[in-house]
Amino acid sequence: MKAIGGAVSGLCLATASFADTPTLRAAVLKFGTVNWELNTIQHHGFDAAHGFDLEVQGMAGGSAAKVAFQGGEADVIVSDWLWVARQRAAGNDFVFIPYSKAVGGIMVQGESTAQDLTDLEGAQIGIAGGPLDKSWLILRAYAEKNHGMDLAGQTEQVFGAPPLIFGAATSGEVDAAINFWHFGAKMEAGGMRTLLSVAEASADLGLDPETPLLGYVVRGAMLRDNPELVEGLAAASRDAKDLLASDDAEWARLRPNMNADDDAQFAALVAGFRAGIPAPGPIDEAAAGRMLELMYDLGGEELLGTATELPAGTFAQTGS
Template sequence: MSIMRFLTGTAAALVMTAGAALAETPVLRAAVLEYGTVNWELDVIKSNEFDAAHGFDLQVQGVAGSSAAQVAFQGGAADVIVSDWLWVARQRAAGHDFVFVPYSRAVGAVMVAGDSTATSLADLKGQKIGIAGGPLDKSWLILRAFAEQEYGMDLAAETEQVFGAPPLIFKTALQGELAGAINFWHFLAKMEAAGMRPLVTVDEAATALGLDPQTPLLGYVLKGELLRENPELVKALADASRDAKDLLSTSDAEWDRLRPRMNAATDAQFTALKAGYVAGIPKPGPVDEVAAGKMLKLMADLGGSDLVGTATELPEGLFVQPGS
């Protein structure tokens, strides 16, 4: 055998061995909003190799919207997306075997100008409220129930709602064109950094309604088939997520590394975004399914089938506890 044939054969064997090793590493394909805040956590997982440490390869694909992510997931082009558990409950009730690993409990608030004279939702009667997310936004529905309970006020009938994309609600609120605004948590953080203040938070409203504000709303959504066939992989994702959260809870340096991805225009915004993310980290431990069922009933009563479909009771097996 010539030395060239020997070397060629050896190189081929090494390539085959390396390929086999790579093939043994399970891959999780995540389809997430290209500019969503979940990318901060996924960036931390990849940059610190938390996925490799837990025996899998996380591959992240940015998509333009939640509908595109859901299509990729349901069509098999992605293994995991991020959504709220109410959507997963609706899908399970419709016969789709999806499961939910908690990711964040970050929720919203009604923000008003720093010099607003309003002290409660009742003070917004007859005025404009900007709402990102549409009339079925979960924060809006909880606040409607809270206003009815606390003030006997039909918030939908007694205020004028202005629905719009989060950046539009952010801009018009800062310009003083709205008496109050409900937005996604990271825009709320920026609004507070700009001098606005929370009139009432969704956490406060949920507590008053007897709900558990610790119930995580957002999470990683996977298929039940993957959970049954490879529960270790689902646990690995949950563990990598927790590692990233632990690092972001303690490391200013990691936040400094992430800052270019965060679209923070000022130091005040950067600080508020950090605080908002950390405040939304779910506590370790099982999700309180009784409390979640109570929230689902409220959402069904207020949002109807347009929001929850036929899911009027919490579907069994929805929450995967390793990530909670």
């Protein structure tokens, strides 16, 4: 396997001079929700307990994290497995470890008269993530299947960064909005309601809403040469999730880092994170394959490149 971006053997682990414990460098969005889990891992020493030292590098955006990872400046990033599948199809040896199944939905104001997607005909929809946002594509497929509706053609879309869509939605500037799950939680806390969740739409389309979309991404060389390190990362993640699933005091400790404006937002963020915790165990690759095929039908090469089917080895089937 050729080195990616100059990283030797696809793996560039720093090692403390005074110990043999490898340092795992995670490049993540500086204010992303994954930081709550990573903070928990570091605070409770779950990384040391599983044989590594976690170093978190805050990045300005997801693209910057990917550049750092591909250039060998980071060992781990967070992305969706569809991106990993695209990279593997292109010859890049990346592997996905589940992190979260949290997804949002299409939301409207609490007083809106809309009852289903057909009521949005002619409406303006704010969408975070762009025209190839996975949630938007799934909702479009649902609308076509159940209502014979071309959601893209029969509505007006406004694309923007998540904070901008949040502002436009809560102010009523747009009639409906699709945003990342944590912004959706804040929108719900502010009185908006979910017209249709992505989980509901996915299940209706024959997909498995339990399939985690987001995860930690590592190089395949790490899995081959240091499988205990990949298992350690997965185990530390699971330890943090188990704590966050049940311990309210841990969330109280994290609250200053959560950007929650009030108690309602805080409670919604905690509930949303907990709902997104995936079950332990291996990913159902058949279910993932069905999702990829649907995403390719909707987004084509622009979304998935040459990944017309799930590439072998996309998922690290760890024990956690």
